[in-house]
Amino acid sequence: MLQVPMRTFPGLFVGRRTVVEAQAATELAAGARFVCGSCDDVIFSAADREALSDMVVKCRCGEFNQI
Numbered sequence: 001m002l003q004v005p006m007r008t009f010p011g012l013f014v015g016r017r018t019v020v021e022a023q024a025a026t027e028l029a030a031g032a033r034f035v036c037g038s039c040d041d042v043i044f045s046a047a048d049r050e051a052l053s054d055m056v057v058k059c060r061c062g063e064f065n066q067i
Contacts, residue, residue, distance in 0.1 A: 006044075006057065006065035008037040017056045017066070038063040 022036070022043035031047035036059040043059050046052065049067060057065045 003033050003035055003042075004067075005035050005040070006037050006067060008063045008065055017054055019056045019058055019064070022057050022059045034065075034067075036061060036063055036065055 022041070031045060032049070033042045034044040034046070034052070034057070035041060036043050039059065039061040041059060041061070043057050043065060044052065052067045055066070059065060
């Protein structure tokens with residue numbers, strides 16, 4: 001399974017993107033696993049990157065992540 005680190009940025013620049021909270025990775029879907037750019041926890045798993053194009057994922061550590 002491919003592990004993709006996401007890019008972190010200050011929450012001030014979230015703008016018009018949709019913010020979602022990272023969930024505990026209990027069941028990983030087939031495809032890529034996206035990890036927090038700060039703490040390396042798995043915060044999202046998806047078969048395609050298009051699901052994350054307009055989305056910001058807030059990790060449990062407090063960092064905002066995007067592709």
